[in-house]
Amino acid sequence: MSSAIINGKEIGQEIRNAVAERVIRLKERGLTPGLAVVLVGDNQASATYVRNKQKSCEAIGMFSELIKLPEETTQEELLAQIQRLNQREDIHGILVQLPLPKHIDEDTVIATIAVEKDVDGFSPVSVGKMMLGQETFLPCTPFGVMKLLEYSGIEIAGKHAVIVGRSHIVGKPMGQLLLQKDATVTYTHSKTPDLPSFTKQADILIAAVGRANFITKEHVKEGAVVIDVGINRDDNNKLCGDVNFVEVDGIASHITPVPGGVGPMTITMLLFNTVQAAENKLAQ
Numbered sequence: 051m052s053s054a055i056i057n058g059k060e061i062g063q064e065i066r067n068a069v070a071e072r073v074i075r076l077k078e079r080g081l082t083p084g085l086a087v088v089l090v091g092d093n094q095a096s097a098t099y100v101r102n103k104q105k106s107c108e109a110i111g112m113f114s115e116l117i118k119l120p121e122e123t124t125q126e127e128l129l130a131q132i133q134r135l136n137q138r139e140d141i142h143g144i145l146v147q148l149p150l151p152k153h154i155d156e157d158t159v160i161a162t163i164a165v166e167k168d169v170d171g172f173s174p175v176s177v178g179k180m181m182l183g184q185e186t187f188l189p190c191t192p193f194g195v196m197k198l199l200e201y202s203g204i205e206i207a208g209k210h211a212v213i214v215g216r217s218h219i220v221g222k223p224m225g226q227l228l229l230q231k232d233a234t235v236t237y238t239h240s241k242t243p244d245l246p247s248f249t250k251q252a253d254i255l256i257a258a259v260g261r262a263n264f265i266t267k268e269h270v271k272e273g274a275v276v277i278d279v280g281i282n283r284d285d286n287n288k289l290c291g292d293v294n295f296v297e298v299d300g301i302a303s304h305i306t307p308v309p310g311g312v313g314p315m316t317i318t319m320l321l322f323n324t325v326q327a328a329e330n331k332l333a334q
């Protein structure tokens with residue numbers, strides 16, 4: 051039997067409809083939620099994501115502004131741009147698209163974003179609050195995965211979650227959010243010897259590696275829930291995840307596709323966080 055498909059497009063749309071309602075309420079009170087996306091350089095993949103984000107904002111009546119800066123932008127210039135966005139009344143969320151060109155220090159840039167506008171949840175203060183279980187903007191991709199699990203009725207408490215990957219934007223916060231819901235969490239990474247011996251134990255397996263079709267049937271326990279965060283291009287330049295879908299289909303109880311799985315949820319939670327930022331401002 052094939053695995054149940056967790057449909058991120060559908061679940062994302064359901065959440066977006068609720069977010070759109072909140073946008074209407076805010077507009078009635080004279081406030082249009084605004085997102086600024088800062089894109090430095092001309093990374094092709096980044097340009098595609100950024101377009102998706104803008105289209106999604108427009109679709110639910112939010113304002114979005116793209117600040118496109120040349121590859122040679124200095125760090126000082128970028129910091130000055132962010133400071134201007136921090137001051138602007140019409141901008142409630144700021145997203146600096148990563149990765150940045152090598153001559154710019156990402157940590158410094160992210161730490162400059164005002165915490166009340168940090169809708170990516172990447173700044174040190176946001177990360178610290180998340181670790182402490184305090185209210186804050188949660189990073190969109192792990193937040194989106196939590197929603198996928200919730201909407202699919204998948205139980206987390208007491209389950210063994212194994213994360214492959216420990217990046218600051220996906221793997222690390224993912225483990226933290228699952229831990230908060232009482233999963234037992236194991237982190238694995240490139241220095242983990244005998245990876246399948248760990249992943250085979252997972253009730254919930256999260257793949258955030260960045261390698262096309264890396265997770266195969268030898269990594270997956272019968273009946274596991276498999277969440278594929280990866281967005282890669284295969285040899286034919288086709289979009290694919292970190293999980294070899296064909297092999298794992300039928301072994302997993304549930305699986306997310308790529309495209310149409312985690313990707314649309316990331317954008318959904320960005321819209322969610324931006325509307326929350328706008329509501330927070332009205333509540334001040």
Ligand SMILES: NC(=O)C1=CN([C@@H]2O[C@H](COP(=O)(O)OP(=O)(O)OC[C@H]3O[C@@H](n4cnc5c(N)ncnc54)[C@H](OP(=O)(O)O)[C@@H]3O)[C@@H](O)[C@H]2O)C=CC1
Nearest residue numbers: 191215216217220239240258259260279280281312313316
């Ligand atoms: N769907 C979405 O919305 C999003 C998708 N992505 C996608 O998710 C994937 C991961 O992104 P990101 O976390 O930013 O990537 P990074 O490259 O920052 O991190 C990759 C992680 O995978 C680990 N890793 C690499 N090779 C292996 C290996 N052979 N065995 C075990 N672990 C390994 C690395 O380990 P180590 O730390 O030891 O180097 C690292 O922790 C990418 O495909 C990216 O495009 C990213 C963001 C959002």
Ligand SMILES: Nc1nc(=O)c2c([nH]1)NC[C@@H]1CN(c3ccc(C(=O)N[C@@H](CCC(=O)O)C(=O)O)cc3)C=[N+]21
Nearest residue numbers: 098099102146147148149170281309310311313314316
């Ligand atoms: N500051 C910052 N915040 C991010 O959230 C961020 C980032 N930088 N840098 C890059 C990664 C990647 N990312 C994706 C978002 C949406 C899709 C997405 O919508 N994917 C669609 C397909 C898109 C397509 O067709 O190319 C899908 O999976 O169905 C994918 C990847 C956000 N990231």
